[in-house]
Each structure stands twice: as structure tokens, then as C-alpha cells.
Amino acid sequence: GQNIDQPTEMTATEGAIVQINCTYQTSGFNGLFWYQQHAGEAPTFLSYNVLDGLEEKGRFSSFLSRSKGYSYLLLKELQMKDSASYLCAVRRYSSASKIIFGSGTRLSIRP
Amino acid sequence: DADVTQTPRNRITKTGKRIMLECSQTKGHDRMYWYRQDPGLGLRLIYYSFDVKDINKGEISDGYSVSRQAQAKFSLSLESAIPNQTALYFCATSGLIGQGDTGELFFGEGSRLTVL
Numbered sequence: 001g002q003n004i005d006q007p008t009e010m011t012a013t014e015g016a017i018v019q020i021n022c023t024y025q026t027s028g029f030n031g032l033f034w035y036q037q038h039a040g041e042a043p044t045f046l047s048y049n050v051l052d053g054l055e056e057k058g059r060f061s062s063f064l065s066r067s068k069g070y071s072y073l074l075l076k077e078l079q080m081k082d083s084a085s086y087l088c089a090v091r092r093y094s095s096a097s098k099i100i101f102g103s104g105t106r107l108s109i110r111p
Numbered sequence: 112d113a114d115v116t117q118t119p120r121n122r123i124t125k126t127g128k129r130i131m132l133e134c135s136q137t138k139g140h141d142r143m144y145w146y147r148q149d150p151g152l153g154l155r156l157i158y159y160s161f162d163v164k165d166i167n168k169g170e171i172s173d174g175y176s177v178s179r180q181a182q183a184k185f186s187l188s189l190e191s192a193i194p195n196q197t198a199l200y201f202c203a204t205s206g207l208i209g210q211g212d213t214g215e216l217f218f219g220e221g222s223r224l225t226v227l
Contacts, residue, residue: 008151031208033215042201042218043154050213087153091214098169099144099205099216103153 004102006088011108012078020073020105022088030093034062034073037085037104046086047073075107083109114138117202117219125227130189132222134202142205143185144216145169145177147198154201160185192226199223 012018035043049064085104156169158177208214
């Protein structure tokens with residue numbers, strides 16, 4: 001089976017940096033995704049990691065350690081529009097691979 | 112126009128009624144998925160399909176059925192709706208992994224279903 005854990009809520013200040021952690025337990029790991037979801041809207045893809053290390057995309061970076069079952073999403077220079085839920089999702093390698101989501105982290109940005 | 116389209120976007124129905132949510136896509140993807148989202152529970156996988164002849168149960172398939180009518184169409188049915196099926200439902204597609212494609216999910220805008 002798969003277990004994906006991430007904090008339920010976080011608060012950060014505009015202009016600051018925030019790190020959202022995700023831990024997972026799964027057999028046949030085949031990639032980890034981060035999605036952003038604003039309230040009432042569809043999730044949108046942010047990043048993908050399948051090998052250990054850091055992937056950087058503008059203000060957003062994502063890190064993966066497969067041996068530790070751990071990932072984080074780093075958001076820099078926070079803006080008010082970054083207030084959203086951030087979803088960690090894991091793909092499992094098998095004959096019928098599927099993508100399973102954690103419960104999401106609701107991030108609030110204060111001025 | 113959206114690449115992944117869901118209909119209806121909102122629906123209110125009564126307990127015991129049959130409901131169908133439809134999803135169509137223009138991305139040319141073989142893989143299609145249905146998820147439901149409840150507050151505090153994230154996205155949970157109901158069913159997924161990797162081609163027209165392939166249907167797989169997800170984490171929470173009880174009370175639901177699906178039909179893959181064509182590569183571009185994947186519908187979700189609730190044969191006899193009950194109040195705890197009140198949720199936001201998302202259809203998603205993905206391409207094949209490799210050749211620069213991460214196999215990420217592309218979501219429709221969601222269908223909000225309320226069962227009274």
C-alpha cells in the first residue's frame with residue numbers, strides 16, 4: 001500500500017520562504033509530483049521528481065530522497081497568490097501504475 | 112477551450128437517483144482517471160483506465176462504476192446515489208511516461224455533486 005503524509009496547514013509571510021514536507025511509504029516508487037490547488041479549482045502541476053536531488057523552477061523547487069521516502073516543496077519570495085493547497089502525490093511502478101495523493105497542505109500567506 | 116472537460120459542473124440530486132458524470136479530453140492521452148475530493152481527505156482515486164479495454168479499481172470504487180466509451184471519453188456513474196457521495200469529482204488524463212513526458216495528471220475543472 002501507500003502512505004503519504006504532509007502537514008495539514010502552514011502559515012507564512014509575504015516575501016519569505018516556506019518548505020512543505022512530504023513523507024511516503026510505498027513499494028515500487030516511480031515518481032513524486034507536487035500540485036497546487038486554489039480553493040474550488042482544479043489542481044495544477046508544479047513539479048516532478050523521480051531521481052534524488054533538487055529540481056528548480058523559478059520560485060519553486062522540489063527535493064527528493066528516495067532512500068528516506070521524503071520530499072519537500074520550497075517556495076521562495078512568497079506572494080499572496082501562493083495561498084493555496086499543495087498536494088504531494090506518488091506514482092507506484094507496477095503493471096497498473098497509478099498516482100495516489102496525500103491529503104494536501106493548506107498554505108496561508110499573511111502580509 | 113479546456114483540454115479536459117467535465118459535465119455537469121454542478122449537480123444536486125436525491126438519494127437513490129442514478130447519476131452520470133462525463134469527461135472528455137482533447138489531449139490524445141490514453142490514460143484517464145476519476146478522483147473525488149473531500150475536505151481534509153485530499154484526492155482519492157475511484158477508477159482509472161489505461162485504454163478503452165482497460166478498467167481498474169482505485170482506492171474507493173464501491174458504489175461507483177465507469178465506462179470508457181472511446182479514447183477521449185470516460186464516464187463515472189453512481190447507480191444509486193447516497194449522501195456520503197457528496198463531493199467534488201475530478202477527471203484527469205495523463206500521457207505515457209518517457210520521451211520527456213513525466214506522466215503528470217491534467218485535470219478537468221471538477222464536478223460538484225450534492226446528494227440530498
